[in-house]
Amino acid sequence: MRHVIALDVGGTGMKAALVGADGTLLHEDRRATGRERGPDAVVAGILDFAADLRAHGIDRLGEPAAAAGVAVPGIVDETRGIAAYAANLGWRDVPLRTLLTERLDSPVALGHDVRTGGLAEGRVGAGRGADRFLFVALGTGIAGAIGVDGRVEAGAHGFAGEIGHIVVRPAGTPCPCGQHGCLERYASAAAVSEAWAAACKDPEADAADCAKAVTSGDPNAVRIWQGAVDALADGLVTALTLLDPRTLVIGGGLAEAGETLFTPLRDAVRRRVTFQKLPTIVPAALGDTAGCLGAGLLAWDLLKTTDGMEVTT
């Protein structure tokens, strides 16, 4: 059966699937990324995992995968197929697409993890049917994916969608990117966890605990939470002023708070817009499978392009 390999490489784990033409997951698997073994071992682990998935396809589906899509974190040059930098994996300028193409003997698409997850949310998840959407993931950091007519904009240099580094509090908290007051210093799951841990003097307390304390009316939690919501609304209004999305899909750890986040966030965005059209603000629907599903879409897109070229040449 014709299928593709989808592989989502995260900081701690890799999720993979063999995906049929209609999006059916024919096989799923997970492995540890093993970042403690260093970047070379991580790359070798990705190549081995992909090769094992190819073998599984031959064995169980009667043919090798027709293509592969691989999503990786950090800075990704999708056009050249290079994993340029990932702080959490320690690699620099890894020609991952070439390495995978040689190993798999099939075409390979390399994508950025959040943009790839956003592609899946936009096509088959919470943004399904929206011609223009913005996906924002509130995790350790904050990143976004700008969806235009079924694809995600990567930008000229692979940096499009970095909404986490929009300055929302000039002269505010320093950010590792070199600026002060970046959105992700206030509204990421990590930032809320840090603020709540400090407020309740419990280093183990995290954003989910803060959300629970908000629902029980804890004034410190409410103050921290509303601070994050206000910063997020400031950043989102800048983004929607530029992009005019029809749907705003919010995912990542902080979005798991559900209406504890979405009700005040919708209010905060509504209060800030003047002439801009309010997009529909919805939670992400695919959870942590978005990256893997998006990697499958990248692979199938690649085949459509390749097949199209075969037809015309």
Ligand SMILES: [Zn+2]
């Ligand atoms: Zn920054």
